[in-house]
Amino acid sequence: MFQYLNNDLSLEKTASVMNDSYLYLYDFLKPYLKNLKGDNFEKLRQLVQKNKMIDFFLLKLKKGNREEKIKAAAFLGKVREKRALPLLKEYLNSEDKSLMTASIWAIADIGEQELFFPVLKTVLNENSFTFEALTEILIRFGEESCYQIKEFLEINYRAENNLTEILEVPEYQSLSLFFDIFGYFRFIPGVEVMVPTLEADFNEEVLIHIFKALVKIEYPIDKDLSPFLNHKSWVVRSQAARYLAEIKESNYLSDLKKLLSDQNWWVRYYSALAIFELGKKDLLIEIIKNKEPGYEMGRYILDQAGDLKVGEADSG
Numbered sequence: 620m621f622q623y624l625n626n627d628l629s630l631e632k633t634a635s636v637m638n639d640s641y642l643y644l645y646d647f648l649k650p651y652l653k654n655l656k657g658d659n660f661e662k663l664r665q666l667v668q669k670n671k672m673i674d675f676f677l678l679k680l681k682k683g684n685r686e687e688k689i690k691a692a693a694f695l696g697k698v699r700e701k702r703a704l705p706l707l708k709e710y711l712n713s714e715d716k717s718l719m720t721a722s723i724w725a726i727a728d729i730g731e732q733e734l735f736f737p738v739l740k741t742v743l744n745e746n747s748f749t750f751e752a753l754t755e756i757l758i759r760f761g762e763e764s765c766y767q768i769k770e771f772l773e774i775n776y777r778a779e780n781n782l783t784e785i786l787e788v789p790e791y792q793s794l795s796l797f798f799d800i801f802g803y804f805r806f807i808p809g810v811e812v813m814v815p816t817l818e819a820d821f822n823e824e825v826l827i828h829i830f831k832a833l834v835k836i837e838y839p840i841d842k843d844l845s846p847f848l849n850h851k852s853w854v855v856r857s858q859a860a861r862y863l864a865e866i867k868e869s870n871y872l873s874d875l876k877k878l879l880s881d882q883n884w885w886v887r888y889y890s891a892l893a894i895f896e897l898g899k900k901d902l903l904i905e906i907i908k909n910k911e912p913g914y915e916m917g918r919y920i921l922d923q924a925g926d927l928k929v930g931e932a933d934s935g
Contacts, residue, residue: 620633620651623662623666624655624659624662624663630662630665630666630669631669633666634666634669634670637666637670639670641672641675641676642687642690644672645672645676645690645694648663648667649697651663652694652697652698653697663698664698664699667698672694673695673698673700676690676691676694676695676700677691677695677700677702677703679691680692680695680703680706680707681706685715685717685718688710688718688721689717689718689721691703692707692710692718692721692722692724692725693721693724693725695707695725695729696721696724696725696726696727696728696729697725697728699728699729699730700729701729701731703725703729704726704729704731704734707722707725707726707729708722708726708734708737710722711723711726711737711738711741716745716747719741719745720747723738723741723742723756724756724759726738727756727757727759727760728759730759730760730761730763731760732760732763732764732767735757735760735764735767736767736771738756738757738760739757739786740786740787742756742757743786743787743788743792743793743796744787744788750795750796753796754796754799754800754803757796757800758800758803758804762804762806764800765800765801765804765806765808765809766808768797768800768801768809769806769808769809769812772797772812773812776794776812777815782794790822791822791824791825794816794822794825794828795824795825795827795828798813798825798828798829798831798832799828799831799832801813801832801836802828802831802832802833802834802835802836803835805835805836805837806836807836807838809832809836810833810836810838810840813829813832813833814840814841814842816829817829817840817842817847819846819847819850823850823852823854823855826847826850826852826855826858827852827854827855827858830847830855830858830859830861830862831858833862833865834858834861834862834865837865837866838866839866839868844859844862844863844868844871845871845874847859848860848871848874848875848878849874853881853882853883853885853886854885856878856881856883856886857883857885857886857888857889858889860875860878860886860889860890860892860893861889861892861893863875863893863897864889864892864893864895864896864897865896867896867897867898868897869897869899872894872897872899872902875890875893875894876890876894876902876906876913878890878913879891879894879906879911879912879913879914879916879917880912880913887913887916888916888919888920890913890916891903891913891916891917891919891920892920894917894920895920895921895924900921900926903917903920903921904917904921907921
């Protein structure tokens with residue numbers, strides 16, 4: 620395998636000497652299929668096409684026993700074999716949950732955009748998937764899916780159509796998932812969809828995911844953030860402060876200083892970090908010297924930044 624990938628062996632020669640026990644060969648190739656990228660992945664795909672391994676698993680996906688179908692789905696997904704898509708789509712409705720799950724991951728690995736929403740609806744209605752698993756599945760479709768999500772929300776969100784009725788799950792679940800995907804891909808066009816949802820009385824879970832996405836995107840928005848810095852949820856307060864640290868917005872300095880005495884450690888941490896990132900180190904030094912509320916966190920932030928001498932300003 621190393622000789623082939625290093626161009627020391629031809630495609631034909633490598634295919635001819637490979638083990639023709641495809642089920643065994645699949646287990647051998649799994650690490651390569653998982654980790655190879657770019658040209659090396661394409662070379663591996665050419666190899667399993669040349670040695671008829673893809674054809675073997677296409678047949679197993681159609682006519683194999685349960686275990687063979689599951690293994691075939693996983694393999695064909697990893698090699699992004701589009702000829703498997705009709706059967707994989709059919710298996711989304713399988714009563715065999717393991718086969719259905721394998722098909723979901725395979726379609727996501729192939730990245731078939733036309734099946735994004737069928738997969739989305741399937742996974743949202745399956746209680747066996749955690750939020751983290753849902754996110755990972757949908758991320759595998761790639762950044763192109765963000766444009767689908769944006770268009771879907773522009774048509775259906777807060778319109779006559781209802782997200783809960785369309786996707787058959789509570790609105791906050793789908794919105795949180797969509798906004799997480801925007802954040803993962805740092806999808807700036809998604810900001811214009813998220814900002815109108817950013818209201819202090821909106822679902823807390825959604826607000827948290829919006830701020831987490833905005834932190835990753837690092838894009839300034841035209842919105843008063845004071846209500847979120849003073850929100851009843853400490854998670855919302857902390858994420859709003861964290862966002863200010865990322866975009867270095869100085870209009871909320873007084874709010875951030877107040878939050879240095881917040882009961883929650885993370886709120887105090889991100890507030891002090893935001894003050895530091897705003898270039899207001901002198902303010903933290905003053906708070907430390909005067910032992911004002913939050914001075915311990917100010918010292919902690921300065922110590923973390925490597926400014927130990929300043930951080931110990933209150934010790935003398």
